[in-house]
Amino acid sequence: MAKLAKLDDIVSLCKRRGFIFQSSEIYGGLASCYDYGPLGVELKNNVRKAWWKAVVQMRDDVVGLDCSILMHPLVWKASGHADKFADLICECKKCNTRTRVDHLKDKAEEGAAAQEHIEHVDIEKEVAAQHDLSNKVCPDCGKVGNFTEPMPFKLMFETQMGANVDDSMTLFLRPETAQGIFANFRNVLDTTRVKIPFGIAQIGKSFRNEVTTKAFIFRTREFEQAELEFFCEPGTDDEWFEHWKEQRFNWYLNLGIKKENLRFREHDADELAHYAKGCVDVEYKFPFGSGDWQELEGIANRTDYDLRQHQRGMRTLNAWFEAKGDLAKIELKAEAEEYLKGPLSYFDDVEKKRYIPYVIEPSAGIDRSTLAFLVDAYDEEEVRGEKRNLLRFHPALAPTKVAVFPLVRKDGMPEIARNIYNDLKEHFTTFYDEKGAVGRRYRRQDEAGTPFCITVDGQTLEDKTVTVRERDSMEQVRVATDKLPGHLREKLV
RNA sequence: GCGGGUGUAGCUCAGUGGUAGAGCGUCACGUUGCCAACGUGAAUGUCGUGGGUUCAAGUCCCAUCACCCGCUCCA
Numbered sequence: 001m002a003k004l005a006k007l008d009d010i011v012s013l014c015k016r017r018g019f020i021f022q023s024s025e026i027y028g029g030l031a032s033c034y035d036y037g038p039l040g041v042e043l044k045n046n047v048r049k050a051w052w053k054a055v056v057q058m059r060d061d062v063v064g065l066d067c068s069i070l071m072h073p074l075v076w077k078a079s080g081h082a083d084k085f086a087d088l089i090c091e092c093k094k095c096n097t098r099t100r101v102d103h104l105k106d107k108a109e110e111g112a113a114a115q116e117h118i119e120h121v122d123i124e125k126e127v128a129a130q131h132d133l134s135n136k137v138c139p140d141c142g143k144v145g146n147f148t149e150p151m152p153f154k155l156m157f158e159t160q161m162g163a164n165v166d167d168s169m170t171l172f173l174r175p176e177t178a179q180g181i182f183a184n185f186r187n188v189l190d191t192t193r194v195k196i197p198f199g200i201a202q203i204g205k206s207f208r209n210e211v212t213t214k215a216f217i218f219r220t221r222e223f224e225q226a227e228l229e230f231f232c233e234p235g236t237d238d239e240w241f242e243h244w245k246e247q248r249f250n251w252y253l254n255l256g257i258k259k260e261n262l263r264f265r266e267h268d269a270d271e272l273a274h275y276a277k278g279c280v281d282v283e284y285k286f287p288f289g290s291g292d293w294q295e296l297e298g299i300a301n302r303t304d305y306d307l308r309q310h311q312r313g314m315r316t317l318n319a320w321f322e323a324k325g326d327l328a329k330i331e332l333k334a335e336a337e338e339y340l341k342g343p344l345s346y347f348d349d350v351e352k353k354r355y356i357p358y359v360i361e362p363s364a365g366i367d368r369s370t371l372a373f374l375v376d377a378y379d380e381e382e383v384r385g386e387k388r389n390l391l392r393f394h395p396a397l398a399p400t401k402v403a404v405f406p407l408v409r410k411d412g413m414p415e416i417a418r419n420i421y422n423d424l425k426e427h428f429t430t431f432y433d434e435k436g437a438v439g440r441r442y443r444r445q446d447e448a449g450t451p452f453c454i455t456v457d458g459q460t461l462e463d464k465t466v467t468v469r470e471r472d473s474m475e476q477v478r479v480a481t482d483k484l485p486g487h488l489r490e491k492l493v
Numbered sequence: 494g495c496g497g498g499u500g501u502a503g504c505u506c507a508g509u510g511g512u513a514g515a516g517c518g519u520c521a522c523g524u525u526g527c528c529a530a531c532g533u534g535a536a537u538g539u540c541g542u543g544g545g546u547u548c549a550a551g552u553c554c555c556a557u558c559a560c561c562c563g564c565u566c567c568a
Contacts, residue, residue, distance in 0.1 A: 016504050028541055029559045211566050408526055439528035
């Protein structure tokens, strides 16, 4: 039975073994930013690789992409982020609690049913609009009508392109990787001979100025996403939605996440983004908050919304030039009447029809998954009265696959072990260690999550076999040295 | 952003206004013949940061940064 890890245990293990460090630690740290250490970068790379392999390489119907983080500002006008990716917040003057303006209740409504989920507001309009808060109740202290003026919270990071201050353009760090895929939909269609249904996948950094960050690397302002936009014919979208739900859930299970810690959560209709037809979260039972379920990945049916929006965006280019690049001064142009035949439409050669594809989007957080894999693998057990800490990583995720030891440092054992190490590191991420007692070396590898330890002993000198010790069971088998790569490859699939 | 808590060695933590500590870990040498063994020795501290009070501050005061818990918020 695995021990329930506390977040503090995980944080301290991550530091101790070099998985994750606070960013800029020598300067006192920078809020919500983290660095991956030597073991952490291997782990995170393996999470990426596992996703890429499952979503791109093992499929005939998905191709990859890697877009720039900085994109044309109109991308965010079209996607809606520039207008809507912001919240209007006011603060209670009595207790300083901050609340979204659209979440405040009238005094008369107090105790009424839970509020509806409302999309991010159109910030320019909302700021201009008059808000009568005189009858609103502070959800915290109950004080009525005692609020500061509403203030907008922008959730996108802004930066300037161009070294010349007078001639620079305000750009946004992307708040999601998805839009780069939509913006390249045409390029991929024109260059790769893909046919619908097909998907485009991308892994990369995204940035959001979250109002609050949370729980170690769970919610950070800079984070890594793995997103797939799967394009399909309208009418087949429900089917594909179910397909990807299953695929993505099983991905976590196949990589060793315990079933009891993983679940789906369907979004209620009033919780859905306005463009989404359906959305389900894959949730993991993290050991923080109130031991609560937290989102690892969202799988959404985005319909034809994004491609249609970008067709509108493309039509807005002139207006943008005329407004000298001021996004706030322009409206997205209305959709063309013939939008179904627009530049981002798809022509089906067999059916001889043209349409805007629907999109199923599984969007996973790589940092979140990495944390979930760490938490789920964490275990403590008692062996001969001693505590054994270990990470029961799936072999595909383990930062180091194999460690090689000489049992003792004499009789030529180190030389043989080194030769084995040099041979194996061509095939696997391998680690060599000859310091201290062999038991200690085993335990060090346990805490790094290394699945196999190979030990050269006295018998090796006689018959060229070594012991292969398995992390979880601590059991050993003897294997001929020349059979090692094959033996390990079979176990490490 | 609010409330509560924390911050001293890589980790876990002691530390009463008066010399900076322990356990584990790390390193070196020896020993060792399969699960954190033993011996000897060693290194590692902006006591989160900056001010202040004091003859003297890790300890008291103020500010600030970061993390954790709970709110709030959350594609």
